[in-house]
Amino acid sequence: MNWINNVVRPKIRSILRRDTPENLWIKCPETGQLVFYKDVEQNQFVIPSSGYHMRISAPKRLSSMFDNGEYEDIALPEVQVDPLKFRDERRYADRIKDARTKTGYQDAVKLGIGRLEGQMVTIGVQDFDFMGGSLGMAAGEAIIAGLETAVKRETPFIMFAASGGARMQEGILSLMQLPRTTVGVQMLREAKKPYIVVLTNPTTGGVTASYAMLGDVHIAEPGALIGFAGPRVIEQTIREKLPAGFQRAEYLAEHGMVDMVVHRHQLRSTLGDLCRLLTKAPAYVPGKQLPAA
Amino acid sequence: MGQLAHRDRPAGFPDFSAKYPDLMRSYLDFEKPVAELEAKVEELRALAATDNAVSVTEEIGKIEGKAAQALKELYSGLTPWQKTQVARHPQRPHCLDYINNMITDFVPLAGDRKFGDDAAIVAGFGRFRGESICILGHEKGSDTESRLKHNFGMARPEGYRKAVRLMEMADRFGIPVLSLVDTAGAYPGIGAEERGQAEAIARSTDVCLGLTVPNVAVILGEGGSGGAIALATANKVLMLEHAIYSVISPEGAASILWRDSTKAQEAATNMKITAQDMVRFGVIDTIVPEPTGGAHRDPREAIASTADAIAAAFAELRGLDRDAVRKARRDKFLAMGRIPARSAG
Numbered sequence: 001m002n003w004i005n006n007v008v009r010p011k012i013r014s015i016l017r018r019d020t021p022e023n024l025w026i027k028c029p030e031t032g033q034l035v036f037y038k039d040v041e042q043n044q045f046v047i048p049s050s051g052y053h054m055r056i057s058a059p060k061r062l063s064s065m066f067d068n069g070e071y072e073d074i075a076l077p078e079v080q081v082d083p084l085k086f087r088d089e090r091r092y093a094d095r096i097k098d099a100r101t102k103t104g105y106q107d108a109v110k111l112g113i114g115r116l117e118g119q120m121v122t123i124g125v126q127d128f129d130f131m132g133g134s135l136g137m138a139a140g141e142a143i144i145a146g147l148e149t150a151v152k153r154e155t156p157f158i159m160f161a162a163s164g165g166a167r168m169q170e171g172i173l174s175l176m177q178l179p180r181t182t183v184g185v186q187m188l189r190e191a192k193k194p195y196i197v198v199l200t201n202p203t204t205g206g207v208t209a210s211y212a213m214l215g216d217v218h219i220a221e222p223g224a225l226i227g228f229a230g231p232r233v234i235e236q237t238i239r240e241k242l243p244a245g246f247q248r249a250e251y252l253a254e255h256g257m258v259d260m261v262v263h264r265h266q267l268r269s270t271l272g273d274l275c276r277l278l279t280k281a282p283a284y285v286p287g288k289q290l291p292a293a
Numbered sequence: 294m295g296q297l298a299h300r301d302r303p304a305g306f307p308d309f310s311a312k313y314p315d316l317m318r319s320y321l322d323f324e325k326p327v328a329e330l331e332a333k334v335e336e337l338r339a340l341a342a343t344d345n346a347v348s349v350t351e352e353i354g355k356i357e358g359k360a361a362q363a364l365k366e367l368y369s370g371l372t373p374w375q376k377t378q379v380a381r382h383p384q385r386p387h388c389l390d391y392i393n394n395m396i397t398d399f400v401p402l403a404g405d406r407k408f409g410d411d412a413a414i415v416a417g418f419g420r421f422r423g424e425s426i427c428i429l430g431h432e433k434g435s436d437t438e439s440r441l442k443h444n445f446g447m448a449r450p451e452g453y454r455k456a457v458r459l460m461e462m463a464d465r466f467g468i469p470v471l472s473l474v475d476t477a478g479a480y481p482g483i484g485a486e487e488r489g490q491a492e493a494i495a496r497s498t499d500v501c502l503g504l505t506v507p508n509v510a511v512i513l514g515e516g517g518s519g520g521a522i523a524l525a526t527a528n529k530v531l532m533l534e535h536a537i538y539s540v541i542s543p544e545g546a547a548s549i550l551w552r553d554s555t556k557a558q559e560a561a562t563n564m565k566i567t568a569q570d571m572v573r574f575g576v577i578d579t580i581v582p583e584p585t586g587g588a589h590r591d592p593r594e595a596i597a598s599t600a601d602a603i604a605a606a607f608a609e610l611r612g613l614d615r616d617a618v619r620k621a622r623r624d625k626f627l628a629m630g631r632i633p634a635r636s637a638g
Contacts, residue, residue, distance in 0.1 A: 080632055083574070084565050088550035137630050144627070166518075166540045168550060171564045172576050173630045175518060175540040179526040182499050183623045206540070208491035209479075209519040214499060228491035228519070229481030237481050247486060257489050 028052050030223075044264045053201060053221045053264055058110035058127035061160055065123055065268060071114030074122070076106055077145050079137040084171045092169040099131045107138035108163070111146045113153060117272035118289045119281055122150040125160040128202070135207050136167030140177030143211060147184035147195075154293035156194040156275045161212040165205020178210040185214045194278040196271060199226045199249065199258065217274055218258040219267070220249035226258075321378045327367065327586075330360035364586045371535060373561040377543055379535040379587045380514040381477075386592040387446075388415055388430035388473045388513065394593070395600045396421055396428060404455060408488060411452030413444045413480070414524075416459045421471065422604060427463035429456045429524055430473030433514075446515075447480035450493035453523050457493075457500045460508075469607060470508035472501075472524040477542060479520030494523040501526035502623060505615035509606045511581070511599060512536045512568075528622045529606035530576070532568040533599065534583040538576070539566040575629055579606065 025034045030052045040047060044064060045054040056064070063069035086092040100106065108130040113122045124146040126133040133139075143159070150157035166174040188195050197215030202225035209228055220226060227247035235242060245251050249261045262270050272284060281290055320328040334356050337349045371379065379385070392399055392415065399419035403410040415432045418425060431448060434440030463470050479490055501508060501524070510527035516538035532538060541549070543561035548554040571577040581595075581602045588595035613621065 078632060080630065083630065084563070086563055088546075088560075088563065089552075141631070168541050168546055168564070171540055171566070172538055172571060172574060175522055176576060176626065176629050178495075178519060178522050179498050179502060179626045180629065182495070182502055182526075183627055186499070186502060186623070206519050209494040209523075210498065211495075213489075213492040213495040227486050228479065228494070229486065234481045234483065234486065238483065240483075242483065246483070255487050255489070257492060 026054075029054075046264050051222065051263070053223060055128050055162065055201065057129065058105065058125040061125045062110065062112040062123060065116055065158075065271070066112065066114040067116065067118065071112035071123075074111035074113055074145060074149050076109070076111065076138070077141040079141050081138075082169075083137065083173055084169070086169045086171065088169070095131065095169070103127065103130050105130050107136070107142065108133045109139040109142035109146075111142060111149070113149060113155065115289060116158075116268065116275065117284050118287075119272065119275055119279070120153065120155045120290070120292045121158055121271075121275055122146055122153065122155045123158045123160070126162045126207075128162040128164075131167065132165075133161075133163035133207075134165060134167035134174070135163055135177050135181075136170040136174045137177070139163075139167070140174075140180050143177075143181045144184040147181075147188045150193055151187055151191040154191070154193065156196065156279060157188055158196045158198065158271060158275075159211060159215070160198045160200055161203045161207055162200045163203055163205065163207040163212075165207055175206065178206055181211040182214065185211050194275060196274060198267070198271075199252075200224050202226070204228070204230055213257075216278065219270065220252060220258045220261050221267075222249055222261055222263060224249040226252050319383060321375070321382065323375050323378070324364075324367065327360055327364045330356055330363060334360065361585070364590075368535075368583075368586055372558075373537070373565075373567050374543065374558040376535045376567055377537050377561050379589075380533075380537045382514075382587065382589045383435075384589040385514055386588055386595055387435060388432040388475055390592060391473055391513065391596055391599065392419070392428060392430070394596045395603070396426070399428070402455075402459060405451045405458060407451070407454055409451045411444075411449045411455060412442050413446055413448040413476075414452035414456055415443075416455050418459075418463075418468070421600075425466075425468045427459055427468050427470045428473065429459060429470065430513075431476040431520075431524070433475060444480060446476045447478060448476065448520060449480050449482070449485045450488045450490050453479075453493035453497040456524060457497050460497075460500050460504060464504050464506055467506055469506050469610075470504060470527075471603060472508065472510040472527060473513055474510055474516050474521045474525045475513040476517050476520045477515050478517035479523075491519075494519045497523035498526050502626070503619065504622070505619050507607060507610035507613070507618050508622075509603055509610075511603065512538050512577070513599075517542060526622070526626065528610055528618065528625070529578045531579045531581055531599070531602050531606060532571055532577045533581050533588060533595070534568055535587055536568055537561075537566040538568070538571055539564055 023037050026037050027034055028047045028050050031050045035047055045056045082093045109126050111124050124143055147157055195215050196217045197212055199220040203212055204227050225247055231242055252258045253261050334353055337353050341349045396419035401417035416429045418427055431446040432443045433446035434443040508527040509529045510525040512532040514536050518540055543557040546560040547556035568580045579602055581599050584591035584594040
């Protein structure tokens, strides 16, 4: 019976799926409404009718932020893979391999440097599709590399956080990414360059307990789940239902944890304004490039 | 063997048998063979006391020897799950036991000056071997009342903000910082989230990394995730022999990764959470040996060897100027887990 459930049914499903391409229509997670994928893509992955902010892939996020979608890739440092030789129900080494095949990325963080409204900025993006955006050696090293690049090239650093938390399969070394990335943030701080964190859906666990909560400015995308402990863990601990909107972007703004909640359509201009103001650069003139360091 | 009451106690040393009346030892499930032998000894002692005619001294000695041997063998090969149980043993000496026995003139300070005080983190100034020191530690409590008071050592944002306040003070006055880490993790509650648990932890780690005075952290029992690292980001990190240090509790990992909470033993093993693993990964510097049978068998000895290890760790940092102290700490964390080629550059 298991064999039928595990093998035959998914096969049948995958055959059926071919007739209706998955990416033609998508369902709004909030309203359940079916929307044409192309419309959502053209709208920066915000559902036009409900305003729900869908997750956006790291490469798409990077090109959506830089002028004309152009940026220079920053090489990601090499790291030890699977330091614990970990396995749960499956080997971690296999999980990594699958995630790489599925996404085409090396790990959960991607970096780029380029111009945002004419000003050079370094951007890091965490992609939730790669093992829940989890923070392990690779992601930690990438974030540090991003911060170091910003120091070297004298640019602000913008981090788009999205993560379920620490990469548990890397055990204690994933926990060590909390202080390690914090060292990176301190280096940028000492170089007196702005550090802006954009908290996207979801940002939880160890990630919030380090670089994601140490920005000079915190921006959250509407509706994003942001918190240290997961809602389920809290419910189990206190044995109570959580209040409506708990740990959502707007709730964090209300409690003083983020500076603002910004719609994706206004994000680029908000970031541009902030970067220019904090670096005392002249006001934005469309088409004009500020000199790079 | 090893009963505190039979030994000479240095002045000022508290009586652990008063803390745990008659030292009713609570045995862990895997200690059953030892428990049986020790129960037998007690039985014979009682018999000898009531009936002078029977001479059981020799027999008692023999069984005691056997019990000691069994305990030694058991504790020389503890599994990670058994260590987890030892690390959480209710009679294991906790933060306040260490403070009461290693620190003189201890002055506890309270409050984060923002919202409240959190008794899950004990903080203050005192003297360690005669010199001023700032102490921060998670306190789990030792009976129902104190456990509730200290929230089982699970801190809220106010605890970490109090730690930040004291660390900044210590830095200003050039006083070294000692962290005693023993927590299952930061408290997951509505209020804690509302008041920025994540930010409080991040900020505490940040301040640890910025200290220009030496800091030493000791993982006494449980080093649970972000709640631990917030205080454990130190120049030197020591860990008791049977303590554990992990990114998530074995139970948590079991329910998330295995989707089966009964797989905690397997999770404890695969996650590599023991002090011996930590040395191998370069995450800690020193293992502090525990008395045979664990720190709870002889808290005095455990605390004494911990104090020696702390003194040795601070001695190694002596002579570094303020920038060098901070740089050494940062470099150490940056190098952690890196493949050698990169850490060289």
